[in-house]
Amino acid sequence: MTTAAQTLSQFAVNLKYDTIPAAVIERAKDCLIDTIGVCTFCSTLPESHIVIDYAKRYGKGGTSSIFGTKEKVHAPQAALANGALAHSFEMDCLVQPGVGCHPGASITAPGYAVAEELGTSGRDFLAAYVAGVEVLHRIGAASRRTTEKIGFHAPGITGAFGGAVVAGKLLGLNADQMTNALGIAGSMCSGLLEFAQSGGGMVKRLHFGHAAHSGILAARLALDGFTGPQTILEGKKGYLKVFCSDGDAKLLTADLGSSWRIVETLAFKRYAAHITSHVPVTAALALKAKHGIKSADIASITLAVGEEVAHHHDIPEPMDLPTAQYSTAFAVALAFCRDPNDPTVFSEASLKDTEIRALTRSIKVEVLEGGKNLLSTRVTVRLKDGREFSEQLDYYPGMPQQPMTRDDVRAKFKSVTASVLGANADRVSERLANIESASNIAQLALS
Numbered sequence: 001m002t003t004a005a006q007t008l009s010q011f012a013v014n015l016k017y018d019t020i021p022a023a024v025i026e027r028a029k030d031c032l033i034d035t036i037g038v039c040t041f042c043s044t045l046p047e048s049h050i051v052i053d054y055a056k057r058y059g060k061g062g063t064s065s066i067f068g069t070k071e072k073v074h075a076p077q078a079a080l081a082n083g084a085l086a087h088s089f090e091m092d093c094l095v096q097p098g099v100g101c102h103p104g105a106s107i108t109a110p111g112y113a114v115a116e117e118l119g120t121s122g123r124d125f126l127a128a129y130v131a132g133v134e135v136l137h138r139i140g141a142a143s144r145r146t147t148e149k150i151g152f153h154a155p156g157i158t159g160a161f162g163g164a165v166v167a168g169k170l171l172g173l174n175a176d177q178m179t180n181a182l183g184i185a186g187s188m189c190s191g192l193l194e195f196a197q198s199g200g201g202m203v204k205r206l207h208f209g210h211a212a213h214s215g216i217l218a219a220r221l222a223l224d225g226f227t228g229p230q231t232i233l234e235g236k237k238g239y240l241k242v243f244c245s246d247g248d249a250k251l252l253t254a255d256l257g258s259s260w261r262i263v264e265t266l267a268f269k270r271y272a273a274h275i276t277s278h279v280p281v282t283a284a285l286a287l288k289a290k291h292g293i294k295s296a297d298i299a300s301i302t303l304a305v306g307e308e309v310a311h312h313h314d315i316p317e318p319m320d321l322p323t324a325q326y327s328t329a330f331a332v333a334l335a336f337c338r339d340p341n342d343p344t345v346f347s348e349a350s351l352k353d354t355e356i357r358a359l360t361r362s363i364k365v366e367v368l369e370g371g372k373n374l375l376s377t378r379v380t381v382r383l384k385d386g387r388e389f390s391e392q393l394d395y396y397p398g399m400p401q402q403p404m405t406r407d408d409v410r411a412k413f414k415s416v417t418a419s420v421l422g423a424n425a426d427r428v429s430e431r432l433a434n435i436e437s438a439s440n441i442a443q444l445a446l447s
Contacts, residue, residue: 004233004252008138009178011256012131012165017123017436020130024260025436028129030409033432034093034268035086035104036067036112036446037413040420041343042088043068047202051209055081064113065446068420075113076216079163083109083212087155087205089272089343090325091416095265096399097373098275099140100147100154101162102208103262107132109212110163114170114219115441122438128169130262136162137261139233142251143244148193148312150245156191156207157243163215164222171223181219183228186239188214196312201322268398268409272343276309276375277331282396283379284335287389295336295359297383303328304368304378304392314365324351332379333359343416375399406433421447 017025042048043066052066059073066073066081073081086092086105093104107129115125140158147154164185168178191207194200222228233239233252240247271281280303287293305313305328315327324330325346337356338345350356368378371394378392395401404412410433414425421428424447431444438444 003179003230004249005179005182005230006175007253007256008135008165009175009182012135012169013173013175013178015127015131015169017127020127021260023263024130025126026406027263027266028126028133029433029435030268030404030406031093031104031133031262031266032108032129032435033409033413033429035108036432037416037429038089038091038104039067039082039085041068041091041416042085044419045088048085048088051084051206052081062117063442064116067446070447075117076213078113078116079110079212079216080209082113082209083159084205084209087208089346090274091269091272091343093266093268094275095137095140095261096267096275096375097265098145099137100143100145101136101140101158102155103133103136103162103266105208106136106155106159106162106211107166109208110215111166111170112441114167114216117442118170119440119442120170122435122441125170125441126436128166130260131169132162132166133262134256134260135165137265138252138254138256139239141254142233142240142247142249144246144248144251145308146245146247147243151193152243153191153193153204153207156211157189157239159208159211160185160188160214160218163212164218165215167216167219168222171219173219173223177222179230180227181222183230183232184218184221184226185215186228186232188218189239189243193312196315196323196326199319199323201320201326204322204326265400267400268404268412270396270398271331271340272325272346273331273340274313274326274328276305276313277328278396278398279375279393280305280328280332280377280379281335281340283377283391283393284332285340286393287379287381287391288336291389293336293381293383293389295355297385298336298359298381299384300382301332301359301363302380303332303363303365304380305365306371306374306376307367308374310365310367316361316363318351318360321346321348321351327360329363329365330356330360332363
């Protein structure tokens with residue numbers, strides 16, 4: 001019987017640029033532009049230099065870029081750095097409904113690094129990119145959102161598989177080798193959610209870097225004949241049994257080649273906060289604008305949110321900035337005190353701000369009944385003068401139901417890269433928007 005890894009590998013190996021619908025190619029480029037923009041912004045963060053310095057130390061002599069810098073290192077180290085950068089400030093794209101994967105970070109970091117090393121054409125790069133996203137999404141979906149219920153950070157698990165596929169396709173693996181790459185990647189999956197309980201949230205971003213690095217390692221070893229179990233996904237001790245509590249093997253290969261998840265599900269972030277905060281923050285901003293609410297006017301706030309949001313993101317006393325960005329209450333409090341559209345307001349200064357902390361501490365989080373999706377939220381604000389206002393939303397601009405346009409994506413790119421690229425931002429995003437015309441993406445200047 002053909003295993004899921006074999007079916008996914010056959011799909012990835014056979015996928016050709018000319019057979020991919022134009023809308024899929026364009027969304028892949030949006031994902032790429034957004035991710036490189038976020039990495040460029042995050043390259044300026046002090047904590048990012050810990051990972052960048054590591055990559056420089058052990059990756060000397062390579063030809064792959066660390067985004068936002070002039071540094072060139074070997075592909076695995078570039079993937080490590082860029083994977084961590086992509087998720088360093090909670091601004092990278094993901095999918096909705098969520099399935100525990102972040103296509104931008106998980107596919108761009110290993111894919112671009114290998115493509116630069118090999119001198120891959122833009123068309124071949126995009127074909128590998130789409131293959132990686134489609135496989136990544138299905139592996140995530142098959143978990144039925146149970147990975148994080150048992151304590152694993154899902155993107156650290158799914159990302160290794162996605163990285164193996166994009167790297168493996170660029171390296172020219174055949175179907176048997178790609179199956180081995182997935183089998184090897186399964187033993188490199190990692191990432192625990194303890195950071196959300198007791199601080200230490202900086203490790204969250206490393207889960208993405210480690211997964212990207214692991215994907216390249218798995219693909220390279222498979223190319224040279226190293227093997228892994230073909231039943232890695234649905235086997236008795238495989239992904240669905242170990243990392244999930246209620247997985248569905250049928251979802252691993254559902255609609256391959258006929259339904260394109262990158263178009264149907266890709267979501268872009270507006271704020272530098274966990275995705276579960278985006279609908280609540282959008283609702284809070286609507287209330288703030290509609291009724292002229294100031295933080296000093298507020299007596300109390302109640303957030304009615306999905307069960308998963310209430311379980312994982314009700315953090316009234318975040319201990320560090322990464323954990324604050326994971327806290328829905330903190331993000332909503334910040335929205336009433338600052339402009340969350342500016343990523344720099346998610347800062348140590350805001351974390352220590354007594355007004356924001358007091359408002360965060362006072363927010364009550366409860367489970368919303370009857371929401372349309374897992375992110376549906378009702379924000380209720382009670383003012384000190386006795387008035388009460390509510391706003392209930394199911395989506396925010398950036399979700400597939402209210403998608404970003406290419407102009408929106410490029411505007412975000414220009415905004416977040418301004419401090420690094422300056423006047424070159426438009427030129428760089430234009431190059432990425434037309435990457436299919438590049439004969440060798442290593443020759444694209446990203447600065």
